[in-house]
Amino acid sequence: MYVEIGCFVSCLCGWILVSSTLPTEYWTFSEVGTVVLTTSNYYSNLWMDCISDTTGVSDCKYYPSMLALPVFLHACRALAVCAVITGFFGGVLTLIGMKCTKIGGTEIVNSRVTFSGAITYLASGGCGMITYSWWANRIITEFNNPNFRSQKFELGAAIFVGWGGSLLLICAGAVLQPITRPVSYTTARTRRTYMMPPPSSRVTLVPPLYNKGMDGRTTRATNKTDPTLGRDSFV
Numbered sequence: 036m037y038v039e040i041g042c043f044v045s046c047l048c049g050w051i052l053v054s055s056t057l058p059t060e061y062w063t064f065s066e067v068g069t070v071v072l073t074t075s076n077y078y079s080n081l082w083m084d085c086i087s088d089t090t091g092v093s094d095c096k097y098y099p100s101m102l103a104l105p106v107f108l109h110a111c112r113a114l115a116v117c118a119v120i121t122g123f124f125g126g127v128l129t130l131i132g133m134k135c136t137k138i139g140g141t142e143i144v145n146s147r148v149t150f151s152g153a154i155t156y157l158a159s160g161g162c163g164m165i166t167y168s169w170w171a172n173r174i175i176t177e178f179n180n181p182n183f184r185s186q187k188f189e190l191g192a193a194i195f196v197g198w199g200g201s202l203l204l205i206c207a208g209a210v211l212q213p214i215t216r217p218v219s220y221t222t223a224r225t226r227r228t229y230m231m232p233p234p235s236s237r238v239t240l241v242p243p244l245y246n247k248g249m250d251g252r253t254t255r256a257t258n259k260t261d262p263t264l265g266r267d268s269f270v
């Protein structure tokens with residue numbers, strides 16, 4: 036039970052970290068210094084581009100057209116949203132199926148619900164890990180490409196936070212999966228479990244070891260004494 040609680044808390048923390056990266060602007064950033072006292076910072080995420088300078092002025096602009104965006108950005112958006120949604124449903128399933136909550140019902144139902152939650156957590160962590168790794172690989176490839184003439188960016192803090200959250204989801208889900216594997220009917224200890232006998236079994240009839248009627252007759256026979264024969268009995 037304590038392992039389930041620990042895995043649930045770890046997955047919940049991982050889901051919160053993954054969800055917090057979606058509104059964060061610092062997926063990528065770039066610093067451009069024009070004058071000694073003036074430095075411009077460019078940063079962006081899945082939804083907008085932002086710019087700020089040392090004077091404290093900042094401005095963000097959403098991407099103007101959704102259809103004009105590259106396929107890479109659409110895929111990252113879809114995977115990030117799937118990671119948040121599957122993580123939410125994984126938390127609900129795990130909370131219902133845990134042994135300490137006693138909401139699911141029998142032991143078999145609880146095991147199946149918690150096992151489904153663990154699989155959902157693994158799917159959430161996998162979607163998040165693919166999203167952040169794909170984004171980081173693209174940024175690193177463009178940064179190290181000498182033929183890339185556009186502005187180069189570096190990895191932002193949201194990528195590392197997402198990696199940590201996805202790793203928590205995957206590790207805790209992998210630990211939660213084997214300990215909540217659905218049990219069979221022969222191993223479950225519950226009142227609603229029916230253990231069917233094997234089809235080849237035979238019932239052997241054994242005579243009762245105690246017979247009340249015979250015991251009574253035997254008692255009466257043992258208690259009966261032979262009459263005493265006197266001298267006048269033969270006359």
